[in-house]
Amino acid sequence: MNEPTTPTPPVVPEPPVTVPPPEPATPLASKLLPKVIMAVLAFSAIFTGVVAYNLYLRLQGKTTPVETITVLISPTLAPTPIRTRSQVSQTVPFSSFETEVSSFTALIQSARDDDPMLSIPDIIQPLGL
């Protein structure tokens, strides 16, 4: 006896899955490169600007404003005021008087009373014989 058989659905073959091809790995350097270039360009622009500005100032005869230490020089007062010599002090009698006073002072200061020539001989003693 033949048993009815259930018709089996026809096997539909699955459509082939298309796998996207793997993306080629981009290196990190290539990612940073544009940024670096931008930074370099920006720096160059700033640097060029500064240099150009300095050149401009130089050409204008101005220097870059630098913080300078200002030393205030206040003139020192002379310890002894400048004095005017009298006319008399430039004469010969004055010089002569000055010399004589200093000679006299030296002479009198060196004077002594203990001259050995004035030492009295006290020799009269009893014989004691």
Place this chain on the structure above:
Amino acid sequence: MKQLLRISIVICLQLVLLPTAIFAQSQSHYQSYLTQYDSYRKALSSFQIAKNEYDKFKTLQAQAQALTTAKTLLIERNKTLRQYIELLQNLIRETPHMATEEASTLNTLLENEKAFLTTHEKFVASISTVADANTASKQLESHNQIVLATFRQTTLSILIARTNVYAIQYEVLLTQAKSLIEEVKKEFPVEKHAVIDRWYEQMSNKRTLYQQKSSSVANAVSTIKGNPTDQIKVYQEQVRQLSLARQELIEGSRYMGELISVIRFID
């Protein structure tokens, strides 16, 4: 001005030459005195040895030796005193500005001492015994106070005269200062005149103080007499007073320096 300059030059020469002149000639007399003093010391030493021998043994030989050395000692002592008198007479001659009367008085006193020593010398020459030697020695011993007083009076007078030399120089400087002040006053402002006058007054005061002290010492010369201890006290005190008198002149000369500083600058 020219006269002032001439006076200044003369004073300068005096200041330089005077002290050397004072002592140059006295040196030879002093050397003779020192030589004689040395002979006296040797004689004294010999006598002391002989006397010790005589005191120990009392022998005739020791006695003769003691007598001989005693006689030599008395002769040498006499000579030493005579030499010192001559030295003092020479110093009187060489001391400048000693009053003639004073020099004459001192010379008379010293001549009297020389005369005494001449008599004494004759006595010593005639010594023949120990008793004679003792008597001769006592003759001079009894005269000791007078001899020493004469010596001290003379030396003090010489010191006064030497100090007076400075006073004379000071007087000349004072005269010069006066002339300079007169010149200066023409140039200086009136307010400075008072300062200059004050210095001059101080200098003059010092001269007066010197004169007072010096006169006091000169008056004390004749008070040096009596026993040797009293003589020494008076003598030393008067020498001290003389030193103080000289100090007045030293201070006066400092004031002269101040005056110079004042008149050097006009402002």
